[in-house]
Amino acid sequence: MAASLPVIDFAAFIDHASSPEEKKAVALQIDNACREVGFFYLKNHGVPMNLIGDMLTKSRNFFETATPEEKKRLALRKIAEGGDNARGFLKINNPEKGSHEALDVYRPVETRDPPYTTGMGPNQWPSTPSDFRETAEEYIERLETLGIQVMKAIAIGLKVDESIFLNRINKAFWNLRILGYEGRKEKSKEQAGIGEHTDFGILTFLLTDSNPKSLQVLSKSGEWIWADPIEGCYVCNIGDMLHEWTRGAYKSTLHRVCHNAESLRISIPFFFDPNWDAFISPVLPAAEGVVDRDEGIRYEEKFVRSVEYPLWRDSLVQANPTVASQVA
Numbered sequence: 198m199a200a201s202l203p204v205i206d207f208a209a210f211i212d213h214a215s216s217p218e219e220k221k222a223v224a225l226q227i228d229n230a231c232r233e234v235g236f237f238y239l240k241n242h243g244v245p246m247n248l249i250g251d252m253l254t255k256s257r258n259f260f261e262t263a264t265p266e267e268k269k270r271l272a273l274r275k276i277a278e279g280g281d282n283a284r285g286f287l288k289i290n291n292p293e294k295g296s297h298e299a300l301d302v303y304r305p306v307e308t309r310d311p312p313y314t315t316g317m318g319p320n321q322w323p324s325t326p327s328d329f330r331e332t333a334e335e336y337i338e339r340l341e342t343l344g345i346q347v348m349k350a351i352a353i354g355l356k357v358d359e360s361i362f363l364n365r366i367n368k369a370f371w372n373l374r375i376l377g378y379e380g381r382k383e384k385s386k387e388q389a390g391i392g393e394h395t396d397f398g399i400l401t402f403l404l405t406d407s408n409p410k411s412l413q414v415l416s417k418s419g420e421w422i423w424a425d426p427i428e429g430c431y432v433c434n435i436g437d438m439l440h441e442w443t444r445g446a447y448k449s450t451l452h453r454v455c456h457n458a459e460s461l462r463i464s465i466p467f468f469f470d471p472n473w474d475a476f477i478s479p480v481l482p483a484a485e486g487v488v489d490r491d492e493g494i495r496y497e498e499k500f501v502r503s504v505e506y507p508l509w510r511d512s513l514v515q516a517n518p519t520v521a522s523q524v525a
């Protein structure tokens with residue numbers, strides 16, 4: 198049987214009535230998953246199911262109804278075009294692989310008039326559905342809380358001070374990405390998706406619709422395993438920043454998307470990323486592993502570097518033309 202990702206029940210960690218031992222037991226399960234796989238399902242996470250349902254429905258509605266004019270209005274723009282290089286709508290179109298579209302929103306920052314600097318512009322919100330922004334903001338608030346709770350569990354699992362991450366994540370420069378993968382209209386060898394990559398930040402909380410056989414994760418033994426959605430669970434994974442903060446003890450694992458079905462697939466990753474000015478500085482002693490070359494720089498610098506080169510999504514799609522043909 199193919200390997201599968203661990204499912205971790207978070208209920209005891211967020212229940213005020215739980216004992217420190219009960220919380221620690223959850224923290225150790227997360228620690229084990231982060232060391233062994235870098236991916237796990239999180240259930241009983243406390244985010245209301247009706248809010249999750251609303252996010253999925255409204256995101257689907259956006260992709261199904263947005264007109265070309267609306268997409269143009271929302272478009273991610275470079276700094277010279279009055280944008281901030283990061284926020285807004287973009288379409289990755291590859292005639293061989295299919296396409297996907299994404300709307301990126303980030304933690305709001307104070308903005309004046311353009312020109313903006315990278316990442317420092319205003320978010321672009323869809324006008325339809327009319328309460329999209331309201332729902333997304335409520336969802337983001339819940340996910341920020343969840344991110345802080347999971348990081349507390351991670352600190353306990355790492356056996357460091359349980360609030361060690363707090364001043365690096367209390368103004369998390371999160372990124373909510375609303376993704377729509379077009380259904381494949383005709384059979385071709387290639388597939389709509391995203392090429393193999395690791396995520397950039399601390400932790401990703403992935404919410405998807407019920408389409409199976411889309412997301413794949415590279416297992417320790419080198420096989421691609423399907424990470425199909427499980428109702429009520431987030432798929433969580435470690436990003437490069439946490440990999441660096443733990444000197445590689447926690448793995449930011451390669452994953453990719455190969456969407457084969459004929460219907461539109463909606464996927465909503467919440468990238469829980471550090472404060473803009475957080476330092477890349479490990480929380481484990483040097484004896485625990487390698488010292489990363491980015492140690493000592495701020496998250497801001499890494500972020501700006503990542504978006505000022507061709508956008509990573511685009512370059513990954515182009516860099517991995519054979520992803521689909523490797524799928525069993």
Ligand SMILES: O=C(O)CCC(=O)C(=O)O
Pocket residue numbers: 374376391396403405411412452453454464465466
């Ligand atoms: O759509 C998915 O299942 C995952 C998307 C993803 O890996 C990403 O946006 O980084």
Ligand SMILES: [Fe+2]
Pocket residue numbers: 394395396452
């Ligand atoms: Fe990813």
